[in-house]
Amino acid sequence: MANFNKVILAGNLTRDPELRYTPKGTAVVKLGLAINRRWRDEAGQQKEEAVFVDVEAFGKTAETIGQYLKKGSPVLVEGRLRLDTWDDKQTNQKRSRLLVVCESFQFLDSGRGREMAGGDAPRQTAPAAPTNSSTAAPAEMDAPVGDDDVPF
Numbered sequence: 001m002a003n004f005n006k007v008i009l010a011g012n013l014t015r016d017p018e019l020r021y022t023p024k025g026t027a028v029v030k031l032g033l034a035i036n037r038r039w040r041d042e043a044g045q046q047k048e049e050a051v052f053v054d055v056e057a058f059g060k061t062a063e064t065i066g067q068y069l070k071k072g073s074p075v076l077v078e079g080r081l082r083l084d085t086w087d088d089k090q091t092n093q094k095r096s097r098l099l100v101v102c103e104s105f106q107f108l109d110s111g112r113g114r115e116m117a118g119g120d121a122p123r124q125t126a127p128a129a130p131t132n133s134s135t136a137a138p139a140e141m142d143a144p145v146g147d148d149d150v151p152f
Contacts, residue, residue, distance in 0.1 A: 019066030057102035
């Protein structure tokens with residue numbers, strides 16, 4: 001039987017990330033993520049629901065999250081589900097919860113709000129594409145495009 005455990009979520013942090021270190025020095029960050037869904041029911045009424053997910057990250061990923069993200073920050077998290085189980089000391093019952101172990105993430109905002117507030121968030125830049133073909137040099141416009149010129 002094949003197994004596949006992959007989660008991709010985009011939402012906003014519900015609280016500031018909690019960065020800690022294990023006795024061996026590995027960084028661990030815990031954060032909460034809220035994912036909102038909006039839709040219209042059969043009567044045309046606007047409906048909304050929020051799902052709250054606990055996320056953990058380790059190592060350099062954890063340190064980066066702890067340094068640059070804060071409550072309300074939009075983020076895309078990619079990872080896997082993990083089931084934690086434990087015995088509740090007060091009720092002596094078995095407890096469990098699903099959480100996401102973050103394997104990678106992406107900042108979803110430009111960080112301008114943090115920069116304006118004096119923060120030192122990393123800047124995300126993408127290569128700028130020409131807005132129209134008249135700005136390209138004539139030699140570039142006449143050059144044939146081969147398979148070696150395609151960037152992907």
